[in-house]
Amino acid sequence: MKFGKALVFVLVLAIITGALYIGNEQEKKTETKKKDWALVIHGGAGTISKDKPDSVVKAYKNDLSEALAVGEEILKNGGSALDAVENVINYLENNPKFNAGKGAVFTHDGGHELDAAMMVGNTREAGTITGVKTVKNPISLARLVMENSKHVMFAGDGAEKYADKFELxxxxxxxxFTEHRHKAWKRALKREKQEDAQSSVIDLSPEELKQKYGTVGAVAVDKEGQIVAGTSTGGMTNKKFGRVGDVPIIGSGTYASDVVAVSMTGWGEKIMRAVSGHTVSAYMKHKPASIEEAGNYLLEDVLDKGDAGMIGVDKKGNIFMGMNTQGMFRGASDSEGNREVAIWK
Structure with a gap:
């Protein structure tokens, strides 16, 4: 009888020891030395043709590299992740190649409605705006909402009135207006007319699904440990009736917590349904898991192939750039001298 009790005790002890070992191994996976700073950017994901002329590919990569340089200069000199994210996105908003700011797509009615969001993970402060029409750099308005308002989101005319309070x-x-966006809008209207389509914007034609999504975003962590996410977009070509995508929805296309900052790009409705940004953060916290494991879980197990791309940085400066699409305009840099600009897998 005593031998039996002793055996049971040994078995229980072995199980507990094994569980502790597994837990410690999981923790080791996420334990790395903190980098002084890290920065990741994206300029949209989707089916990006590899048949693009070399000159076009080079131009995109040069612009992504310049955007990285804007943030690097701030972070190298001890500046904040908040400033780095805002200034990088300002650069991308001012670049007509991307679907944000200057290069925003056309709505069904032939106008432009812009969305943006910014969030600081350490404090969970956030500011978002949707449907603005006259603000040159929407990400800057999102930051002003975060820093000056007791509210998180302003929409449409209300966002415009809030912008009037500042020297934006x-x-x-x-x-x-850009010619290539205008042509894309005309093609979308023609298809809609031919198909006599009265469905919502999420019922996309195969041709529309092949288009890259041009949302821009940046995530960063600085020397002080501040971790920030920001995203800006013109939305979806031919969007209708006040449609709001994932970008200004905190926890979906833009999210930052005390462990990770995430910016998404892709099919907004799918990204929203998965509460993508928060899903990554929760997976990292409660699994626990590395940023790579969490990002792959979202893209491979939660979202469908072709839905999205994601960039992220954790509190230690570990980065993630992944997509379940053919390509994503992206770049990353950190204090250890690692630097990359890429388009395809």
Missing amino acids: ERVNQDYF
């Missing part, structure tokens, strides 16, 4: 650069709708 304002533009008319003509500023956002």
Whole structure:
């Protein structure tokens, strides 16, 4: 009888020891030396043709590299992740190649409605705006909402009125016009007319699904440990009736917690349904898991193939750039001299 009790005790002890070992191994996976700073950016994900002329590919990579340089300069000199994220996204918003700010797509009615969001993970402060029409750099308005308002989100006319309180650069709708976006809008209207489609914008044609999504975003962690996510977009071509995508929805397309900052790009409705940003953070916290494991879980197990791309940085400066699409305009840099700009897998 005593031998039996002793055996049971040994077995229980072995199980507990094994569980502790597994737990310690999981913790080791996420334990790395903190980098002084790290920065990751994206300029949209989707089916990006590899048949693009070399000159076009080079131009995109040069622009991504310049955007990285904007943030690097701030972070190298001890600046904040907040400033780095805002200034990188300002650069991308001012670049007509990307679907944010100057290069925003056309709505069904032939206008431009812009969304943006910013969040600081350490404090969970956040600011988002949706449906603005006259703000040159929406990410800057999102930051002002975060820092100056007791509210988190302003929409449409309300966001415009809130912008009136500050010395933000304002533009008319003509500023956002680009020829390639205009042609894409005309093609979308023609398809809609041919198909006699009265469905919502999420019922996309195969041709529309092949288009890259041009949302821009940046995530960063600085020397002080501040961790920030920001995203800006013109939305989806031919979007209708006040449609709001994932970008300004905290926890979906933009999210930062005390462990990770995430910015998404892709099919907004799918990203929202998965509460993607928060899903990554929760997976890291409660699994526990590394940023790579959490990002792959979202893209491979939660979302469907072709839905999205994701960038992220954890509190130690570990980065993630992943997608279940063919490509994503992206780049990353850190204090240890690692630097990358890429488009395809």
